[in-house]
Amino acid sequence: MTTGVRRRMGVEERRQQLIGVALELFSHRSPDEVSIDEIAAAAGISRPLVYHYFPGKQSLYEAALRRAADELAGLFVEPHDGPLGARLLRVMGRFFDFVEEHGPGFSALMRGGPSVGSSTAQSMIDGVRQAAYEQILDHLGAKNPPPARLDLVVRSWVALAESTALIWLDGRRVPRAELEVQLVHDFAALAAVSAAYDVEMADIVTGILADEPADGPFGDLVGRLGTLLAGLPAVPAVPAQAVR
Numbered sequence: 001m002t003t004g005v006r007r008r009m010g011v012e013e014r015r016q017q018l019i020g021v022a023l024e025l026f027s028h029r030s031p032d033e034v035s036i037d038e039i040a041a042a043a044g045i046s047r048p049l050v051y052h053y054f055p056g057k058q059s060l061y062e063a064a065l066r067r068a069a070d071e072l073a074g075l076f077v078e079p080h081d082g083p084l085g086a087r088l089l090r091v092m093g094r095f096f097d098f099v100e101e102h103g104p105g106f107s108a109l110m111r112g113g114p115s116v117g118s119s120t121a122q123s124m125i126d127g128v129r130q131a132a133y134e135q136i137l138d139h140l141g142a143k144n145p146p147p148a149r150l151d152l153v154v155r156s157w158v159a160l161a162e163s164t165a166l167i168w169l170d171g172r173r174v175p176r177a178e179l180e181v182q183l184v185h186d187f188a189a190l191a192a193v194s195a196a197y198d199v200e201m202a203d204i205v206t207g208i209l210a211d212e213p214a215d216g217p218f219g220d221l222v223g224r225l226g227t228l229l230a231g232l233p234a235v236p237a238v239p240a241q242a243v244r
Contacts, residue, residue: 011053014045014053015053015054015063017043018039018043018050018053018054018060019060019063019064019067020067021039021042021043022034022039022060022061022063022064023064023067023068023102023105024042025038025039025042026061026064026102026104026105026108027101027102027103027104027105028103028104028105029104029105030104030105030107030108031057031061031105031108032108034057035057036050036051036056036057036060039057039060061121062120062121062124065109065121065124066124068102068105068109069124069125069127069128071098072095072098072128073127073128073131073132075091075094075095075098076091076095076131076132076135076136077135078090078091078135078139080138080139083211083212083213083216083218084139084140084208084211084212084218085184085188085212085216085217085218085219086216086217087139088136088139088183088184088187088217089180089181089184089217092161092180092181092183092184093180095161095165096165096176096179096180099165099168099169100176103169106165106166106169107166107169109121109125110125110162110166129158129159129162132158132161133154133155133158136154136157136158137150137154140154140204140208142204147198147200147201147204149194149197149198149200149201150191150194150200150201150204152194153187153190153191153194153201156190157183157186157187157190160183160186160190161183164179164182164183181217181220184217184218185217185218185220185221185224188208188217188218188221189221191204191205191208192205
């Protein structure tokens with residue numbers, strides 16, 4: 001009979017193990033509800049040993065947050081192959097995978113709270129938003145800085161995806177797959193409304209739609225809107241200068 005010998009972990013290996021354990025616990029409950037004792041028990045070590053690697057729960061939380069933030073930011077990295085609508089749909093699928101897996105932690109992070117109040121944590125959250133913003137602009141082939149209206153569209157859409165995920169977590173009353181498609185449609189709608197007011201945006205939207213197949217997410221939106229508008233009574237056009 002062979003007796004197993006517990007291997008002693010190196011400093012960095014142990015730190016990474018504790019980060020992983022903390023992230024797993026934070027994924028199921030708000031970080032404020034998880035104690036150092038629970039983290040130590042889940043890692044199979046003593047409470048004082050946790051403090052040997054991290055000075056307190058806040059520093060361990062921030063380390064776990066950094067790992068989660070890096071993972072979340074990476075979800076928006078997508079090959080530039082195929083139409084934009086399909087690319088955004090794949091991104092939304094990965095995004096909601098993350099949200100579903102890390103629900104309570106994601107909610108606590110984005111909504112704020114005692115454990116999330118540090119400037120370091122806020123900086124990491126802002127970094128995720130900025131990474132998502134830059135990835136979308138990259139897919140659009142936008143110059144730097146982008147046109148003002150495009151900047152508004154992309155930042156608004158990133159914020160919309162975040163708030164939609166938070167609302168969905170509260171009750172999951174809308175099927176997740178439908179929300180993923182809806183958010184892709186939301187991006188197209190935001191861009192289209194902006195294009196109605198700006199020639200540069202109109203050129204961008206025209207270029208996007210030129211590469212979209214009829215059975216893709218954007219083509220689906222056009223079909224749905226066409227069906228909706230076909231059932232409405234005709235409305236006289238209002239001159240743009242009359243709109244205030």
